[in-house]
Amino acid sequence: MKRIVSARRVLAGVAALVVGVTASLFAMNANAASEPGVDQSPTVGSEQAPEAGAESPAWPTNARGLTYGSSLFAESPDDEPDLILAYAEDGQLGYVYRDELNGPMPSSPEEALAQQAAMLAEYPDGRSIPVYEADGLTKIGVFVVTPGIVTTR
């Protein structure tokens, strides 16, 4: 009988420890969710996929005749503005050149794989491109195009 009581006490102690750890994690998460600086502004994005064939936005043009704006709802790279709204590494909002962001398109699968190997060899941690103000001239930071993590299906 004493052994049963002892076993129950040990189990109760372990259970209390697990409950404590779980409660601490919940408390940590609650604190994280209420951190200052959380963006509470109204959202402008769509909850639904836009309909196929939806027109791309008409982009504003800067003094040099370059279009600029967000590429969030562009249908294809051809629909994107010349200067794409992007956050620099330090969090500043500016613009990157579409051509610098996307890089050159290969002309064959063999060239694509060679280009990819060369990119990963030269820039294994990502390729930095300048971030500008809307004029496309005044540099304010850098944006890093990163190598992705690949999962084959």
Added chain:
Amino acid sequence: MWRGSVSRVVVRGMGVIVCMVATTLATSPAAWAGYAAGAYKTLGPYGGIKYENNADIVTYVGSTPPSAGAYSGTVGGAGNVPAGWIGVNAKSYSTAGGGLCVQTYMTYSSITSSGFYVSTPFTNCGRGNYQGKGQSASWTGTGYAVNDTYASPYQTW
């Protein structure tokens, strides 16, 4: 008699503890907090093959940064294509204003496969609402057809 009772108590207790540990792990900082995937977009046919693409966004509990991902492959995963025939990049945008937070290299399949998924974490936009998006490149026989995915619904980090 008492040995059997002790065994039952220990077995039941261990069961309860296993459940608690599982709950603890599920709520650890690396656990998913949210997942949102955009609709699949059907593409082509290019060179006689129909492709599809989509994008998603994953947020995690705690301080683990969110991750943007994009997929492209043959429709329904039907049939493999040679290496280099499919390219994918993944991006994430801040929903408030639409600024680009992250973009991966256009990554090409290095092996014969029916499709693949590319993802990347991002931290430079801080906390907020994010949508995933991406682009896929499909070999047509004479060049690449590049298409954007639909934007995913947003997730809050």
